[in-house]
Amino acid sequence: METKRRIRPELEGLRTIAAILVAIYHIWFNRVSGGVDVFFVVSGFLITTSLLSMYRKNGKVLYFSYIVKLLKRLLPTAWLIGITVLIASLYIMPAFTKQQNLNEFLASVFYFQNWRLAVDSVDYLAQNNTASPYQHFWALSIQFQFYLVWLLVFFVAINLLRIFSGTHIKRMLILVISVIAVVSFGYSVYLTTVNQPFAYYHTFTRVWEFGIGGILALTIHRLVISPRLAWIFGWLGLIGLISCAIILQVSQLFPGYAALWPVLSAVLIIVAGNYSTNFSAFNLLSWKPLVKFGSISYAFYLWHWPLLIFYYALFEAETVSLAHGLLIMLVASIFAYLTIYGFELPIRKIQLSVWKTASIIVVFSGLIWITATMYEEQALALPEINSELLGESADTHPGAATYMQDGHLTPLSEFDEPYLPSLEVAEIDRSVIYEERCMVGKVTTKAKVCEYGSLTDYDYTVALVGGSHSAHWQPMLDELGKTHNLKIVTYLKSSCRFTEEVDPDFPECEEWFANMKAEIAENKPDLLFTVGNVGSQQEEFDEVSDGFIEAWKYFEDQDIPLFIVRDTPWYKQHVLTCLSENENEPENCKAKQEEIMREVNPISEVDYMPENATTMDVTKYFCDGEYCHYVVGNVVTHFDANHMTATFSRSFAPVFEKPILEALEKIE
Numbered sequence: 001m002e003t004k005r006r007i008r009p010e011l012e013g014l015r016t017i018a019a020i021l022v023a024i025y026h027i028w029f030n031r032v033s034g035g036v037d038v039f040f041v042v043s044g045f046l047i048t049t050s051l052l053s054m055y056r057k058n059g060k061v062l063y064f065s066y067i068v069k070l071l072k073r074l075l076p077t078a079w080l081i082g083i084t085v086l087i088a089s090l091y092i093m094p095a096f097t098k099q100q101n102l103n104e105f106l107a108s109v110f111y112f113q114n115w116r117l118a119v120d121s122v123d124y125l126a127q128n129n130t131a132s133p134y135q136h137f138w139a140l141s142i143q144f145q146f147y148l149v150w151l152l153v154f155f156v157a158i159n160l161l162r163i164f165s166g167t168h169i170k171r172m173l174i175l176v177i178s179v180i181a182v183v184s185f186g187y188s189v190y191l192t193t194v195n196q197p198f199a200y201y202h203t204f205t206r207v208w209e210f211g212i213g214g215i216l217a218l219t220i221h222r223l224v225i226s227p228r229l230a231w232i233f234g235w236l237g238l239i240g241l242i243s244c245a246i247i248l249q250v251s252q253l254f255p256g257y258a259a260l261w262p263v264l265s266a267v268l269i270i271v272a273g274n275y276s277t278n279f280s281a282f283n284l285l286s287w288k289p290l291v292k293f294g295s296i297s298y299a300f301y302l303w304h305w306p307l308l309i310f311y312y313a314l315f316e317a318e319t320v321s322l323a324h325g326l327l328i329m330l331v332a333s334i335f336a337y338l339t340i341y342g343f344e345l346p347i348r349k350i351q352l353s354v355w356k357t358a359s360i361i362v363v364f365s366g367l368i369w370i371t372a373t374m375y376e377e378q379a380l381a382l383p384e385i386n387s388e389l390l391g392e393s394a395d396t397h398p399g400a401a402t403y404m405q406d407g408h409l410t411p412l413s414e415f416d417e418p419y420l421p422s423l424e425v426a427e428i429d430r431s432v433i434y435e436e437r438c439m440v441g442k443v444t445t446k447a448k449v450c451e452y453g454s455l456t457d458y459d460y461t462v463a464l465v466g467g468s469h470s471a472h473w474q475p476m477l478d479e480l481g482k483t484h485n486l487k488i489v490t491y492l493k494s495s496c497r498f499t500e501e502v503d504p505d506f507p508e509c510e511e512w513f514a515n516m517k518a519e520i521a522e523n524k525p526d527l528l529f530t531v532g533n534v535g536s537q538q539e540e541f542d543e544v545s546d547g548f549i550e551a552w553k554y555f556e557d558q559d560i561p562l563f564i565v566r567d568t569p570w571y572k573q574h575v576l577t578c579l580s581e582n583e584n585e586p587e588n589c590k591a592k593q594e595e596i597m598r599e600v601n602p603i604s605e606v607d608y609m610p611e612n613a614t615t616m617d618v619t620k621y622f623c624d625g626e627y628c629h630y631v632v633g634n635v636v637t638h639f640d641a642n643h644m645t646a647t648f649s650r651s652f653a654p655v656f657e658k659p660i661l662e663a664l665e666k667i668e
Contacts, residue, residue, distance in 0.1 A: 010273040011042055012294025013285030014266065017241065018042075019297040023304040023332070025245050026136075027325040034244035034254070034262035036139045037209055041266040043143055044150075044213025048173070051154050052218070055169060061154050068358045070147060075361065076347045077299050077339055078140065079368070082109040085133045085306045092310050093133070094580035095423035096639075099380050101132055106372055108137035110365070111144040118201035133306035138201050140302070145203045146210045153177060153214075170218050177218075181211030192256030195443060205255045209263050216270055223271055230272040234281030237268030299336035299344075307332055316581075380425050399651020400621040402633030409624050412587045415634040419586060421647050426576055426636050429645040431474040439471055439492045445511040447519040453481015453488035460664045462563075463525035464490045465516065466498040469567055470531050472644040477529065479653035480660060489525060491516045498530040500554075501547030513551075521558045526667055527660070528555055528562050532603045532615065535567030535642065537596065544602045556610035563663050566603055566617045569596050570642040575630045589630035593623040614663040621655060 018035035025033040055061050086105045093101060107116040117138050157172040164172070188205035191198065199205045225233070244262045248254075273282050284290070293300070307328050311320065320328065352360070394401060396417045402410040412419070421429040433439050438450035452474065453462075464470055464477055471492045481488045493516075496509035503509055520528065532548060534541040555562055571591055578589040601617045609615070622628050622637060630637055637648045 008270075008273060009291045010269065010282050010285035011046070012292075012297075013287065013290035014038060014269055015042060015294040015297040016290045017238070017285070019293075019301050020329075021242065021245070022301060023329055026305060027308055027320050027328060028322075029245070031245055031249070032254070034241070034248070034259070037206075037254070037259050037262040038241060038266045039139065040143065040146070040206060040209040041213040041216075041263055041270075043146065044210030045217045045270060046213075047147060047150050047210075048177075048214035048217040051150065052169070052173070055154070055158070061151070061158065063151050063155070064358075065354045067147070067151065068354050068361070071361055072357055073344075073348060074140075074144065076344045077302065078137075079109055079364070080339060080343055081299070081302045081306075082134070082137075083368075088306070088310065089133055092313050094313070094577060095583075096427040096576035096580060097132065098424050099376070099428045101134065102372060102376060102380070104132045104134035104137075106369070108134045108141070109368060111141045114138040114141040114145075114201040114203060118198050131309060131312075133309040136301065136305040142201075142203050142206050146207060149180075149203075149207060150210070150214070153180065174215060174218050177211050177214045181208040181215065184208035184211065188255045188259070189257055192254070196252065196256075198442075199256070200254060209255070209259065212263055212267060213270075216267060220271065225271070227277045230282075231277050231280050232272075233268040234272035234285075237265040237272065238281045238284070240265035240268070293333075296333070296336040296340045299339040300332050303335045303339070304329065304332040307335075380428075393651075397635050397647075397651070398633040399635035399648050400618075400633060401651055401654045403621050404654060409621075409629060409632055410634075412631055412634065417634065419631050419634045419636055421636055421645060423576060423580055423583070426579075426645060427639050429636075429639055429647055430643070431471055431646050431649065433471045433474050433490065433492060438490055439468065439494050440512070441494065442506075443508065444493070445508050445515060447491050447512065447516040449519065450490045451487060452478045452490070454485045455487060457485065458487040459485045460526040460667075461487045461489060461523075462527045462529055462660070462664075463520055463523075463560075464488060464492065465520070465528055465530045466492065467496045467531075468492075468494055468643055469535070470498070470529070472568075472646075472649055473529065473531075473565070473652075475646040475649040476652040476656060479650050480657060483653070484657075484661065486664075489523075491520065497534065497548075498532070498551050499545060499547035500550040501545055517554060520555070520560065524558075525560065527664055528560050529660075530562070530564060531567050532564035533567050535570045535597070537570065537572075542598065542602065544606050549606060549608055552610050552613060553608070556612055559612070561663060561667065562610060562613040563660060564603060564613055564615045566601050566615075566619065568618060568642070568644060569622050569628050569638075571596060571628075571630075571638065572641070574641050575636065575638040576640070578630060579636065586631050587629075590627040591630075593619075593626060593628050596628050597623060612666075614659060616656075616659055618652070618655075621652070 015038075018033075018038040021033040022035040025031045025035075051061055051066070054066065082105055086101060089101045090098065104113060104116060107113040113134060117135065153173070153176055157169065157176045160172055160176070161167060161169060184204055184206075185208040188199065188202075188208060191202060191205055192200075241262055244265065248258055248261060269281060269285065272280070273285070277283075308320070311317065311324065311328060394405070396415065397420050398405060398410070432452075433450070436450060438448060440446070440448045458481075462477060462481070464474055471490070474488070474490060477486075477488045480486055493509065493512045495503075495506045496512055497503075500513070532552075533544045552562060552564070569591075572595075575589065579586055582588045597619055601615075601619070603609075603615050603617070622632060632648070633651060635648045635651055636645050639645045
C-alpha cells in the first residue's frame with residue numbers, strides 16, 4: 001500500500017536538527033556530530049525520488065537539464081558565501097594563511113574540497129595547517145559528486161531495462177543501488193581501518209549513505225507499520241541522532257561501521273514520518289519553526305563555520321563561551337535567511353533556458369578561476385634567493401650565512417629591507433619535494449627516487465634520506481649540486497626517520513626503510529646525507545636511539561660514507577603565528593634555547609660512530625646561546641613549528657659547502 005503523504009515536512013525538521021547539532025558540536029565541543037551523515041541520507045532519498053519522478057513523467061532522465069538546474073540552485077549560495085568569506089579572510093585571518101585559504105576556496109566553490117582535505121589528511125606537513133574557513137565545504141563537495149554518481153546510476157539502470165525488458169524501473173534501481181551501496185560500505189569499513197583520516201573525506205566511502213536513502217525512497221511505500229511502532233521508531237531515531245556524538249568520537253571512527261548509527265537513526269525517522277500520532281517525533285520535526293529553519297539549513301551550515309573560525313582569529317581564542325556561541329549561531333541564522341531569501345530564491349525565479357543558464361555558469365566559473373590565479377601570481381609569489389651561494393642576497397638576506405660573516409647572528413635591526421619570505425607566502429615556502437610528490441605518502445612503502453642538482457656531467461652523487469626533517473635540506477643540497485656538479489638523489493617518506501626502529505604509529509616505515517636500503521646499496525651514492533636524531537623535546541628523544549646507530553652501521557658496511565646533521569629546532573608554537581602577532585616587532589619571536597635544544601649535541605654522545613661518517617651541528621645558525629630566533633639573517637627560518645622554509649634552507653649552502661666537499665674528497 002502506497003502512502004498518500006507526498007509532502008514530507010519532517011525532512012526539513014530533520015535537516016534543522018542535523019544542522020544545529022553540527023554547529024553545536026563545532027562551536028562548544030570541537031567535535032563532529034554525525035549530522036552530515038543525516039544530510040547524505042536525506043539527499044539520497046530526495047534525489048532518487050526526484051529523478052524517478054522525472055523518468056516517469058518524461059520516459060527518460062534529462063541529464064544535462066537536471067545538472068544545470070541543480071547548479072542553479074546550489075551555486076548562488078555557495079559562491080556568495082565562498083567569495084564573501086575569502087574577502088573577509090584577507091583582513092581577519094593571519095597573513096600566512098592566504099595561500100591555504102585561496103586553495104581551499106577554489107576547491108570548495110568547484111566541489112572538490114573533500115579530495116583536497118583527503119590528500120592533506122595523509123600529508124604530514126598539511127596536518128599542521130590552520131583550520132580554514134572552508135573546511136566544512138567537504139560535505140557539500142561529496143554531495144555534489146554524489147549527484148553526478150546518481151545520474152550515472154539512473155543511466156545504467158535505464159539501459160539495463162532495455163536488456164531485461166520485463167523488469168520494473170524500481171526493481172532495477174534497487175538492484176543497482178544495492179550493489180553500489182554494499183561495495184561502498186565494504187570499502188568504507190576497509191579504508192577506515194587502514195587509513196581513517198583519508199577515508200573520512202573519500203567520496204566512495206560515503207556513497208552507501210546516499211544509497212541507503214535511495215533504497216528507502218524506492219521501498220518506503222511498501223513499509224507498513226503500526227502507529228505505535230512508528231512512534232517508537234521516530235523517537236529512537238531522534239534520540240539516536242542527538243546522542244551519536246555524545247557516545248562516539250565521530251571524527252576518529254567514521255565513516256565505517258560507526259556511521260551506521262546516524263544513518264539508521266535517519267532511516268528510522270524517515271520511516272516513522274509517514275505516521276502522525278500524539279507526542280510523536282514527527283509532530284516535533286514537522287513543527288513550523290523547525291520546518292521553516294530547514295529551508296535555510298544549507299546556508300546556515302555554510303555560514304556557521306567561517307564565523308566560528310573568524311571568531312577564533314579576531315579574539316585569539318581557542319574556546320567559545322555559551323553566550324558568544326549562541327551569538328555565532330544567531331548571526332549565522334540571520335546571514336542564512338538573507339542569503340536564501342534575498343539572493344538565492346530571486347535568482348532561482350529568473351527564467352532562462354538551460355543553455356543560457358549553463359553559459360552563465362561557465363562564464364562565472366572562468367572569471368572566478370582566472371581572478372584567483374591572477375591574484376596568486378601577483379600577490380603570493382615566492383621570493384627568489386637562490387643565486388649561486390647567495391650572491392647579491394648575501395648583504396640583504398644572508399639567512400644562516402649571517403653567522404659565517406660575523407661569527408654571530410646579526411640582529412634584525414641591522415637590515416634595511418623586510419625579511420623574506422613575507423608572511424603571505426611563508427607557509428608555502430617549502431622544498432619542491434612536496435610539489436613534485438617526491439615525499440612518498442603514508443601507505444606507500446616503495447622507495448621513490450627523485451633527482452636534483454646537476455643531472456649531467458656530475459662529479460659526485462649525494463643521497464638525501466629520511467623523513468620531512470631530511471627533506472627540508474633539499475633546497476640547500478640543490479644549490480650546492482648546481483654549483484659544484486653534484487647530483488642529488490632523494491629517498492624520502494613522511495613520518496619515517498633514518499632508523500631501524502619500528503614505530504607502532506607508522507608501521508609502514510619498516511618496509512619502506514628496507515626497500516630504501518636495498519635501493520641505495522645497489523646504486524652506491526658517493527655520500528649519504530641524513531638527520532641523526534630527533535629534535536623534539538620529548539624525553540624519549542634525549543639520546544640517539546640504537547635504531548639510528550644500527551642504520552649507520554648498515555651503510556658503513558656497504559662502504560657508503562655518511563653525512564649526519566643534528567636536527568633543527570622544534571618550537572612549541574607555530575613560527576608564523578608569532579610573526580603574525582608581532583608584525584612590527586618580529587624580533588620578539590624567539591624561544592629560550594635551553595627549552596628548545598639540549599645543550600650537548602646528542603649525536604656527539606653516541607657510543608659508536610662509523611669511521612666514514614661526518615657530523616655537523618647546526619644549532620648556532622638558529623640560536624645565539626640564549627635564544628633561538630624565528631628570523632635569522634633577515635630570513636624566516638620555519639614555515640610551521642619545526643620545518644625550515646626553502647629560503648632559509650638555501651641560505652645554508654655557503655655553510656655546508658666546505659664540509660660536504662671535504663667529505664666527498666675523502667672518497668678519493
